[in-house]
Amino acid sequence: MWCSTNFFFPVLVAVLVQRAGALVVQENRRFPLGPGGRRAVTSGNTIFTVGSNGTDDNEFNVRYSTNITVNGRNFKVAIDSGSADLWIAPPQDFVFNNTGIPVTNVYGDGSSTNVVGTIGFASVELGGYTADYQAFNNATTIGLTGILDFGLDGLIGFDFGVETSFIKGALGGANIDETRGQPFLSNIFDQTPDQQNFIGISLSRTDDLEGSADASFLINEVDSTYANVVSAPAIPLFPGNNGRWSIPIDGITLDGVSIPVTPSTVPSTPAGTIIALMDTGTPTASFPADFIDRLYAAIPGSVQVTTGSWTIPCDTTSIMSVQIGGQQFPIHPLDLSDITTDSTGTSICSSPFLAIPGNTEFDSLFGDTIMRNIYSLFNFGNTTAKTPTADSTMQFLAQTDPAFAKADVLKVRMANLGQQGTGASGFAAVADPTSPTPTPAPAPAPASDSLATKYGPIIIGLLAANLVVVLILAVLGLVLCVKGGGKSGARKPQYAPVKFAEGEDERRALDGFEDKRYSD
Known part of the structure; x- marks a missing residue:
């Protein structure tokens, strides 16, 4: 039977086909896209x-x-x-x-x-x-x-x-x-x-x-990606009777150094804290003008334009951090500036924060610039009366990793400036003159070259493994053929059915799964 080409050849083909299947580079699974891509x-x-x-x-x-x-x-x-x-x-x-x-x-x-x-x-x-x-x-x-x-x-x-x-x-x-x-x-x-x-x-x-x-x-x-938010401190709304998502902010730092906040204008606010409105409908953030000046003055290479308005190096990696309920929430450096173009067509990076006048409801407005960095849980509490109650709270989980964010800055800004046709000159126009001009990132290699470089050694290795398997099977087949000597009177193998023990259950029960929901 081993000497028969009707068996020996199909076995080799089957082995080769099975190994060749491992050479196929599977496409990454694509998720459906929603609004905004x-x-x-x-x-x-x-x-x-x-x-x-x-x-x-x-x-x-x-x-x-x-x-x-x-x-x-x-x-x-x-x-x-x-x-x-x-x-x-x-x-x-x-x-x-x-x-x-x-x-x-x-x-x-x-x-x-x-x-x-x-x-x-x-x-x-x-x-x-x-x-x-x-x-x-x-x-x-x-x-x-x-x-x-x-x-x-x-x-x-x-x-x-x-x-x-x-x-x-x-x-x-x-x-x-x-x-x-x-x-x-x-x-x-x-x-x-x-x-x-x-x-x-x-x-x-x-x-x-x-x-x-x-x-x-x-x-x-709760989004399963941020399931740990349920263990975060619950921050009561303040003041709780105005129907807004406003909370106390313990402090703000830049690269670990505290930036003094402007005294709160909201009555009964604890000393050293300010009240921020968490607002997903506002693209940027707002602070008192004197706080904005103190914050951006601490960023190396920044230049004041007017009160509350600054330009900063486009490649700054300074990390602003907001403290809420004893937790630190890093803000991505990309959220500390917007790219604009001056009269000469040169790209510059300017502060996106807006100056806010003091009022009796909140001192600052945390719009998308801040909230992009935080997973936010808005807990309405007992809303029978449709008004905030003592158990209306917010919980937060940081989304921005400072190390990744700093590495992200140069690549993103170079890409943005390149799309505007300014390339690295955009950095040179606003960067600290004592620092070197960043080198543009090299263009990515074509997809075909990238795949060949990435998967070429793997493919060669698999082909070599296939060759070894084929050679072993060929040698084994020859040995069996020689050993059998083509004897027509060889004894045929005998088979006996395998009996299972009576009542034996061949199935394995699946582990149970309990749907878990958020709870305070």
Whole structure:
């Protein structure tokens, strides 16, 4: 039988085919992409992608959005933890219950950012949750930028709506029960009294080469990537009666050195702390002007333009760190500056932080510049009365690794400057003159060359192993053939059935799996 070519040859072919299968380079598994080109994460029906929707290389990470369904039609809306209401700019043929009651949503300072329309009611679905009779602003005049011009259809707010719901105020002014205009999440939490009533948000950084900040947004679930957030200290809201996601900040450092904060203007704030509003709807961050000056003056090579406005070296690797509840949260150096172009066409890097006047509600505003570096859990607590309570808290988990972030800076900034056609000259224009001009990173080799270099030694090794196997089989076959001598009277092998013990169970039980959810 071993001497028969009908057996010997197919065995060799089978061995060769099996080994050749190991030479195939499998393509990396690709995940579905959500808005903004970020990886879509799924967990049941309550997690959905949040994407960054910047329109050019200099203004990336400006808005984060998600998809909602209103009366069966899909809309893409920005998410905003700094406001409460939902507004959309639907097409003319959109059918809904229009009350005709006028409403104006006010954002920022001045009427130029207002959103004006009428109050409508419709069925709204988000991430598997549905509010059958949800109030929204049917927007007709939109002054807020970064929405329609970024291809979005509106905005959805996620705070408590105590003082920030303009829809509730307009309904009350029309002698209609204002609770009918409560925010979307309040309507959802009414339906889930047995759950924890919280949301978890991670914001992405589009140009982050370390790939550590995929975006996700969940209702009543925690992204498994950041599961340890449930063990983080729970930070009570302060002051807790204003309906905002504002919390105390213990301090801020730059490269480990404390930067003195401006004394708080919020009544009863503990000494040495400031109050920050956690706002996903604001692209940057805001601080008092004198704090901004102290912070950027500590960055080597920085130059003050005006009060609260600075240019800094594009390749700075200084790490700003925010302390909350005894935890340190490093801020990526890329979030300390934006690339702009001066009158000569030279790229410069300037501070993105805005000066904020003192007020009685919060001292600083932590927008996306800060929140991209932190996984945030917004715990609404007992929201029966739709107002913050003593158990309304926030929990945080750091997303930025300082070592990776510093290594990330030069590659990202070189790529951005190269796209603008300035290359390394952008660094030379703003960098410390005593430091050498960075050398541009070499262009990546073509994909085919890269694969050959990476997998060539492996392929050669496998081919050599195949040859050894073939030679061994050939020698073994010849030995058997010679030993058998072609004897036609050789005794045929005998086979006996193998009996199993009576009642023996051949199956192995699978380990049990318990679905674990967040708990305080």
